[in-house]
Amino acid sequence: MLQKVIYYALGMFIACTGVSIVIRSNIGAGPWDAFYIEAAEKAGLSLGTCVIVGQILFMLLNSALLKKRPVFESAITILLWGFILDLCNKGLLKHAVFAGLPLMSRWLLFLLGVVLIGIGVGLYLQSKFPAMPYDGTMLAIGQCFGLKLGVSRTILEGTGLLLASMIGGPVGFGSLVFVCFLGTFIGMCSRGMERLLVRA
Known part of the structure; x- marks a missing residue:
């Protein structure tokens, strides 16, 4: 049990650190992060608070897709x-400013963030604790339509990109990288973590 808690907490911390690095790289935030950033600014909320609201909506969507009761147990994961995320943005990386760095350096930071997101999500999913509703939506779409994990994630990221663009979120070329590759990368990381932890 303790091992699962470690996977859960460490995976979430790694993933949130990755999200914060990607945002600060100014290459283009992840599609849904771009949506949440702009929505948070318009609503006067912190990024973490806006994400919590969005995840609650995803929880309700999952309930409709799977025709089951909402997974209220995921509330702990959401909070x-x-x-x-707010700890990373307002605390650990508060003074990290990458905007003035050379473009190549910012791309390297962006890719580092993407890698951390993939590893973090892949690790915390192995705990088998209630997933973030967004990740649950990825799994629900796969179950409902017989799609691979990577394809489901790509559909979700594409939807987020469209919504973020509509409200003027910080979308950039990096956002397209998310749409095209993050789903596949998370699928690879999830399988890799599963094999690695089985051997451990």
Whole structure:
């Protein structure tokens, strides 16, 4: 049990750190992060709070897709993710400013963030604790339509990109990288983590 808690907490921390690095790289935030950033600014909320609201909506969507009751157990995951994300943005990386760095350096930071997101999500999913509703939506779409994990993620990221663009979120070329590759990368990381942890 302790091992699962470690996977869960460490995975979420790694993923949120990755999200914060990607945002600060100014290459283009992840599609849904771009949406949440702009929505948070318009609503006067912190990024973490806006993510919490969005994840609650995803929880209700999952319930409709799977025709089951909402997974209220994921509330802890939602609140923890929002808290850690604000901790990274307003605390650990508060003074990290990458905007003035050379473009190549910012791309390297962006890619580092993407890698951390993939590893973090892949790790915390192995705990088998209630997933973030967004990740649950990825799994629900796969179950409902017989799609691979990577394809489901790509559909979700594409939807987020469209919504973020509509409200003027910080979308850039990096956002397209998210749409095209993050789903596949998370699928690879999830399988890799599963094999690695089985051997451990």
